[in-house]
Amino acid sequence: xxxxxxxxxxxxxxxxxxxxxxxxxxxxxxxxxxxxxxxxxxxxxxxxxxxxxxxxxxxxxxxxxxxxxxxxxxxxxxxxxxxxxxxxxxxx
Numbered sequence: 001x002x003x004x005x006x007x008x009x010x011x012x013x014x015x016x017x018x019x020x021x022x023x024x025x026x027x028x029x030x031x032x033x034x035x036x037x038x039x040x041x042x043x044x045x046x047x048x049x050x051x052x053x054x055x056x057x058x059x060x061x062x063x064x065x066x067x068x069x070x071x072x073x074x075x076x077x078x079x080x081x082x083x084x085x086x087x088x089x090x091x092x
Contacts, residue, residue, distance in 0.1 A: 001029040003074040006055045008067040018069050020062045024055055027074065 005027055006018035018024040030047055033040035048071050055069040 002032045004028045004030065004051075004071045005074050006051070006069050007072045008059065008069050010067045018055065018059065021058055024058055024069070028071065 006024055007015050008018050009015050028051055030044055031040075033044065035041065051071050052069060055071075059067060059069045
């Protein structure tokens with residue numbers, strides 16, 4: 001399972017971890033999958049959109065609309081191959 005957290009971006013572009021409700025501060029999980037699997041990519045996108053829509057609605061109800069909320073993969077959950085796909089290389 002891949003782990004994701006909700007992050008907020010304020011009007012200045014600063015990012016920070018969402019808070020304010022159990023849902024906003026929770027760690028969300030989605031099964032790990034091969035990015036070449038179109039059906040799983042579609043399922044992930046639908047899941048991500050539903051999580052972000054709910055999160056933005058909750059955030060707005062609690063704090064107003066000054067920030068937007070998005071889902072982000074938890075860094076501690078990423079493998080070396082995940083980092084490599086993002087362009088990082090490691091010499092061990």
